[in-house]
Amino acid sequence: MNNVVKVSVFWFVALLAGCASMGAGDIAQKRADIIKMKNATLAQLYSEKPDTRAQIKSAVGYAVFSNANVNLLLVSAGTGYGVVHNNQSGQFTYMNMAEGGVGLGLGVKDYRLVLVFHTQKALNTFVENGWTFGGNADAAAKASEKGASMQGELYYGDMSVYTMTNSGLALQATVKGTKFWPDSKLN
Numbered sequence: 001m002n003n004v005v006k007v008s009v010f011w012f013v014a015l016l017a018g019c020a021s022m023g024a025g026d027i028a029q030k031r032a033d034i035i036k037m038k039n040a041t042l043a044q045l046y047s048e049k050p051d052t053r054a055q056i057k058s059a060v061g062y063a064v065f066s067n068a069n070v071n072l073l074l075v076s077a078g079t080g081y082g083v084v085h086n087n088q089s090g091q092f093t094y095m096n097m098a099e100g101g102v103g104l105g106l107g108v109k110d111y112r113l114v115l116v117f118h119t120q121k122a123l124n125t126f127v128e129n130g131w132t133f134g135g136n137a138d139a140a141a142k143a144s145e146k147g148a149s150m151q152g153e154l155y156y157g158d159m160s161v162y163t164m165t166n167s168g169l170a171l172q173a174t175v176k177g178t179k180f181w182p183d184s185k186l187n
Contacts, residue, residue: 031186034083034094038064041112045162052162056116061086061123063115065097065180070108076101081183082113084127088120093127094186099178114162122158130180 046053065082084093117123
């Protein structure tokens with residue numbers, strides 16, 4: 001591996017490690033920060049798509065994640081955290097996520113992901129197995145309230161997925177896998 005590639009990989013990993021950090025704090029503070037992120041994300045989703053409020057209220061449960069994604073030419077990776085809420089039991093399950101992929105892309109993006117579970121089986125499978133595989137193509141140029149991004153929503157039968165870009169500059173077309181798993185320290 002030549003030095004340019006080694007340096008690029010080092011900076012890629014360093015940037016990625018800091019992108020979706022929950023920061024310092026004890027367990028209670030980290031949980032509170034995740035719930036604050038969840039509430040802000042749902043408020044944004046309800047503002048942009050008012051019909052989702054009723055959909056989430058009537059669903060078995062939902063999940064909200066904060067993710068930072070970095071694309072460097074042919075490699076894409078991201079890390080994040082979030083929470084699953086079971087509407088029937090009221091239980092929260094705090095989770096982590098990581099993604100990796102290949103394809104053309106360049107940029108950094110901070111985005112939110114909302115998953116709505118329409119069956120108990122879909123919710124249980126997500127919490128217990130948490131693995132997804134899919135493609136992604138998007139463009140984002142957004143900072144604070146300025147700029148624009150293309151967002152999407154997908155329906156996987158027993159689950160609906162909404163994405164919202166908070167900030168970033170990215171142009172990408174990737175095939176990627178995402179792993180979600182319960183956070184052993186926060187549950």
